[in-house]
Amino acid sequence: MKRQFLLLLLLCFAVAAPLATAQTAEDSPLSGEAAVAVSPAPGPVSNIQLKDTDNDHGHSVTLSWEISPDDGAGLNNVIGYEIHRALSPEGPFVKRAGVPAGSHSHVDVGSKEESSPDYMKDYIDYYYKIRTITADSAVNAESTVAGPIQSYGQWFNTGRVPVLIFVACFLALTLYFINRAKGGADLYVRPLAGIGAVDEAIGRATEMGKPILYVLGLGTAADIATIASYTILGRVAKKVAEYQTGLIVPCYDPIVMTVAQETVKASYADAGRPDSYKEDMVYFVTQSQFAYVAAVNGTMLRDLPATNIYMGKFYAESLILAETGALAGSIQIAGTDEIAQIPFFVVACDYTLIGEELYAASAYLGREPLLLGSLKAQDYAKAGVILIALVGFILLNFGVDGFKEFFFVSN
Amino acid sequence: MDAFSIGTYLWTTFGAFLTLCIFSFLYRDNPFYKFAEHLVVGVSAGYFVIILWHNGLQPNLFNRLNDGDFYLLWLNSARPWYLIPGILGVMMWTRFSRKKSWISRYPIAMYMGIAAGIAVPLEMKNRVNVQLYSAMKNVEWNNFFGTGILDSGSAVAQLIILIGTLSALFYFFFSKEHSGLFKGVARFGIWILMIGFGASFGYTVMGRISLFVQRIQYVGNWTETSWAHPSVLVIWFLIVGVFALLLLLEFIKFLTKRRTAAS
Structure with a gap:
């Protein structure tokens, strides 16, 4: 009945539209002519x-x-x-x-x-x-x-010295923890539901004999969310190759498509099944946002993938994609660092990786020292940020401004 | 209303028809939606090729090599270094050959390297330094509640921003188990995040409704212009007729299914 009701609504809309009378905005009269007065010239700057x-x-x-x-x-x-x-x-x-x-x-x-x-x-x-x-x-x-x-450019932006210091500190932390991880140190990472669900979802798709749809989002290959998504795609593709499940990766950006093709190809080779890899698993659709969404929605309803994974940068299309996936009955796992889009994924997907969890996911899935080390470094960097914010807040409220100003970054 | 040509009437009618085709997705996947989908994908792909040429290749590569003239005199160009990105671009085309596709990895590697180099300081600045600076607020203690608890200038609001920011950061600690006091702070952090997401959700939904209203206005404006052309209205009512037929067929199918189930 739901379909009939929707169709009826559409019909009502179609019939009612021509009967609708156009609103004609009355021109608001001007408030009258401004009084013109001769005034003496002002002093110059x-x-x-x-x-x-x-x-x-x-x-x-x-x-x-x-x-x-x-x-x-x-x-x-x-x-x-x-x-x-x-x-x-x-x-x-x-x-x-x-x-x-x-x-x-x-x-x-x-x-x-x-x-x-x-x-x-x-x-x-x-x-x-x-x-x-x-x-x-x-x-x-x-x-x-x-x-x-005369105008001229500067080689070094002195207004961004704090950024340089932060990047240097973070780099030192990352290198230190990577070395520790390589040395065999056991680096604890707490479990996350959304990440655990990835393996379950691949298993479900295999049991159902249906493909997995992986959407990299609308970001360019340069976006950090897209880079994190490649790592997750690599892991998913490896599992898919092992289980001989189908994989569909429609791409919005041609460069992203090229990198995704290389990632999937390498994963199939790692899984020992290079012959199972097909070029058309990863394909380019279009660089128009809603045309891309229309095409992916069509794929969802025609191929009925068992699992939809959305990882990367998403904009207004997030809810349209996730809602269609939910209607198609797919298990959905999403992850994005676009704060405005996270609510839509939270309501329409089964699991959502919020912001930085997306970056962490690649380390969880890979368990490689390089990624685990950077994850640990991120945590220490966060602790540092919390400490600086608290110290800055206390000092500022006791009248010491200098500490805060040290962290000012100009454009 | 300005006088439109019959061509304009037909195009706006086609636009209104495509709007309905896309809306028909609410019913289910159907030939109308498929038609609109393939049309928009094809048109947009073609459109972006032209955009890329006019906004990308021509001004950023060819014009810089030729100082505005499109001739093959690039080696005499005052800026021959622009040939390097041109060659890198051509290397991407080797993907069409299975044997030579490895060459395309070099421009990809270069692109990724440059992109990461730009992204790291930019993300550090925007997501860490700027936010850290903003979190250190000089609270106006004598203006504790302000004009209301949601007054952003009040001490309460500023304390909420600081505590909310820091507790949300606690949630994103991955290398420590969430237990004890840590768990409490992290849970408060995720509550703050969810409240923020709820507000963002409501705000965006309102934006989407305005988009829907815009589409309806488009169709409404179309009707205003189309009364003058009965031929366009004939086309419109044909479309409505097809939709009505579709509904009728679906209803018959539904009744047949119910009868079969009952028997």
């Missing part, structure tokens, strides 16, 4: 300072100035400032941006692409002037010309 923007790749100049005496005081008629730039002090000056009243600074960022009309060449002289504007376009005040200034 002063003390314009120019400098190349710090810690960038070039093509940018930072301006700062002292606001007009009539901005928020005096005549109080300033509504903003226009930034104008030229290649010589005589001009011609071109408007680059507008900023609201009260602004003291602006970063003029040009394009680094030579083909772009907004291209801003490095190592040439630029001149700036700032026009103070009022509600009356005829009433404004221009500053004196400031310059010359």
Whole structure:
């Protein structure tokens, strides 16, 4: 009856749509003509300072100035400032941006692409002037010309020193624990339901004689979630090869597909069944989000896989995929680091790996020293972060600001 | 309403028809859905080839080699180093040959290496440094409740953010068994996460409903334009007729099945 009801709903919608009357929004009358008053010109901005923007790749100049005496005081008629730039002090000056009243600074960022009309060449002289504007376009005040200034890029972003320190510390921890794992140390990892379910799901698919659908998500090959997903795919493919179960891997990104093909091929070889590997197990669909979803949904309903595994980066398609999989009666295991999509997987899947559990899953499944060592290092790094946050919080609330500022990272 | 040509009417009608085809998936997999699915996959694949050419290859490779002119003068280019990514791209095509497909592993390895190099500091900055900095808050103790408990400026809200962040981190300890006090903190952490997920779920569902309303408005706007063209309406009612026939057939099938079961 459910199907008939849905079809009836569709029919009602189809019949009702042409009968629907279009809403015609009444044009709201304008509130009347603004009163035009002749106002005296405001004072110009002063003390314009120019400098190349710090810690960038070039093509940018930072301006700062002292606001007009009539901005928020005096005549109080300033509504903003226009930034104008030229290649010589005589001009011609071109408007680059507008900023609201009260602004003291602006970063003029040009394009680094030579083909772009907004291209801003490095190592040439630029001149700036700032026009103070009022509600009356005829009433404004221009500053004196400031310059010359040249833009250029920096090799080292000093604003990101804390990132360098954190990466170095994490690298040291990882190397230390990898060495310990290689030395035979027993590194404990607590069990996770979602990871244990992977092996069960493969077994179920084998018993049912149905394939496993593995979705790598919409991420590029560069996304960390996708990289973690390759490791899990490798493990799944190895089991699938051992049990001689079917595997379907539809891909969104061509590079991801290429890496996935190599991963699956290597797993089949590891399992001692290189001949069972078929190129069309891993295939490219399209790079359009919802077209990809439509195709995967169709596969779910036509091939009826016993298990659907979603591991990687997912966006708005997460619920559509998981909901269709649930309707098809498949066991579903999902894992993503996209926080906004985790709720959808939680409601529609049997098991969900939340955020970092996805990264940990590869270590659980592989049990290789390299991955176990990095997992252990992650835990110590987390402990460090908790400690720093607590110490920073306490110090800050006792009036010591310096500790927090040490961790500030600029863009 | 602007005057549309008959072509526009037909295209919008086709759009409305495809909308219904996709919605028919709610009923079950059917030829209408299959048609729409294959059409959108095919069109999007073709579309992205053109996009890749115009937004990727042409501006980032060919134009840079030729300074805007599309001639085979690349070796005389002022920037011949752009040939390197071009060659790496061509190496990917060796995947079409079984014997030479190993060559494609080099550009893949290069891509993965560069990607990891970019991703590691970026993830460390965005997911660790920035969040750590934000977690260290100077609590306004004299503004304990603010204008309400959900006032983000209040001390209570700031303490919830700090405690929630830290306890959620406890949940993600993998190398320690969750027992005793540790278990309590981790459980509190997962509760905080679930509350966050619930809020996120509700927010996104509202977004999806607005998308649905947008589709209905599309069909509604289509009706507004189509009244002027009875020929388009004829097509529309043909579509509705097919759907009605489908419903009738399904209903007959349902009745037959029930009778068979009863006998």
